[in-house]
Amino acid sequence: MAYAYDIPFHVDLSGRVALVTGGNGGIGGMYSRALAACGATVIVLGRNLERCQLVVDEIVQGGGQAVAITADVTDEAAMLRVKDEVEQRFGRLNILINAAGGNVRSATVPQEQMADGGDATFFDVATENIQKELDLNLRGTWLPCKVLTPLMLGQEGACVINISSMSAFLPLTKIPGYSAAKSGVSNFTQWLATYLARSGVRVNAVAPGFFLTEQNHALQFNPDGTPSARQKKIIAGTPMGRYGELKELIGAMLFLVDERAAGFVTGVVLPVDGGYSAYSGV
């Protein structure tokens, strides 16, 4: 029995080993399930074993193959332990998806512009909180790539997919650390794609537009649960006039993973955004 999950099309990933960081999150969890539905053995990596295990149990009970592994993606020693464990258990890695990341609430600047006033400004945001956000999103992508891509050299269909953001193209207000980190993720994706181009490892990124998940909840909703003013701006800035549905991110990932479809595609940052990145707002 093959694990059944709602995917837009099937690609054959049987015999492939895939590791998804943030594999218990909104996007990472969905990508883990989609890869398993295509026959891959999926390593679901997160900081919380129980939450990773929930994704794994669902896949395994449905007839797929998955294991959970805990690590903080910003911790080099922890990632080196992950490398050893993957090497011992599977002997290789074919697919790496870096889906751990997100906004760090304490690094958010409350106002869009200084002229908006208010007590807390950009100048009051603690440097260590901005560093935390840079670390989670940039170091947390760069480090798994550095540590794990050696296991991918010479493997069939080897590819990395990073998760960038609309804030990589033009920074979003209130989240300077996140925006700087995600532009770094896009830039690093291009760099690593070039570096590994003749080694057989393709490196690409998906840049999601706006999807409602845990990591951006605080920016999208007021404390009383009503939609924030930011939501209206997002909808107005998205030509398709709506948020994306998470499942709409699956096709881009499956396309990039499948070497028959995307074997000559490396170094791209593929927006899945309802037209947001194409629209100047005027």
Ligand SMILES: NC(=O)c1ccc[n+]([C@@H]2O[C@H](COP(=O)([O-])OP(=O)(O)OC[C@H]3O[C@@H](n4cnc5c(N)ncnc54)[C@H](O)[C@@H]3O)[C@@H](O)[C@H]2O)c1
């Ligand atoms: N949801 C959106 O609209 C959107 C848009 C653009 C980009 N993204 C990006 O997509 C990625 C996934 O986000 P999501 O929306 O699924 O958020 P999410 O909060 O649902 O998932 C993020 C996952 O990363 C894990 N994580 C956080 N810090 C970690 C660490 N140090 N080590 C290991 N795991 C860690 C979390 O536990 C969680 O499982 C992020 O990089 C995010 O920035 C999301």
